[in-house]
Amino acid sequence: MSTVPMSVHDAIAARRDVRAEFSGEVVADDVLERILTAAHRAPSVGNTQPWDFVIVRNEDTLRRFAAHVAQCRADFAASLPADRAETFDPIRVEGIVPSGTGIVVTYDESRGGDHVLGRATVRDTGLLSVALAIENLWLAGVAEGIGVGWVSFYDEEFLRDLIGAVDVRPVAWLCVGPVTEFQEVPDLERFGWRPRRALSEAIHHERWGRQG
Numbered sequence: 001m002s003t004v005p006m007s008v009h010d011a012i013a014a015r016r017d018v019r020a021e022f023s024g025e026v027v028a029d030d031v032l033e034r035i036l037t038a039a040h041r042a043p044s045v046g047n048t049q050p051w052d053f054v055i056v057r058n059e060d061t062l063r064r065f066a067a068h069v070a071q072c073r074a075d076f077a078a079s080l081p082a083d084r085a086e087t088f089d090p091i092r093v094e095g096i097v098p099s100g101t102g103i104v105v106t107y108d109e110s111r112g113g114d115h116v117l118g119r120a121t122v123r124d125t126g127l128l129s130v131a132l133a134i135e136n137l138w139l140a141g142v143a144e145g146i147g148v149g150w151v152s153f154y155d156e157e158f159l160r161d162l163i164g165a166v167d168v169r170p171v172a173w174l175c176v177g178p179v180t181e182f183q184e185v186p187d188l189e190r191f192g193w194r195p196r197r198a199l200s201e202a203i204h205h206e207r208w209g210r211q212g
């Protein structure tokens, strides 16, 4: 993948959740530093910056996490009705080992102390701040030819133990690595799980439900 400069709109349009397109190379340290810098520049409630990034490259750890995710995927598959299970069957939900690098993004609710400016009435704003850091990382990755795949098929306690996280919540495991290509259409759409909604369906005027 080339790393020609791209506009933020181009990066947003090209971004994909990557599972199968990791090239097998490992993301270079300077590139990783740049995309983590982008993540760390995210806005956050009360400027708390409640995220941390645990970089995992140990092959044994990657394999242990992949085995755990495979079990969670199997449990989910078993919970599905037959038609959904058939659609789900060919869909990959992770590229943990092939990506070569996992980044566990954590949330520290205590950061900022007892009086977080802006979180008093909407507690979720802390968690939302972490999600913004992840999106920054995801888009900066696209600009660098680096794919990101968000994995949420895990038991939080398992992941906490795996990385030794105490008092912080693992919010995401991101598979991060160079890719051979970015798919044009999301996997879940290509495999018939769920298509993207039209923008017009998401826009309401003045009050919920007033559309068109």
Ligand SMILES: Cc1cc2nc3c(=O)[nH]c(=O)nc-3n(C[C@H](O)[C@H](O)[C@H](O)COP(=O)(O)O)c2cc1C
Binding pocket: 015, 016, 017, 018, 019, 092, 093, 094, 149, 150, 151, 152, 153, 185, 186, 187, 188, 189
């Ligand atoms: C909070 C969150 C959790 C996700 N968890 C997973 C996951 O466990 N496995 C996976 O393959 N993709 C996961 N995804 C990726 C979505 O499936 C993907 O974003 C969606 O299908 C749209 O595709 P796109 O990102 O390529 O546009 C997750 C995305 C988000 C935002």
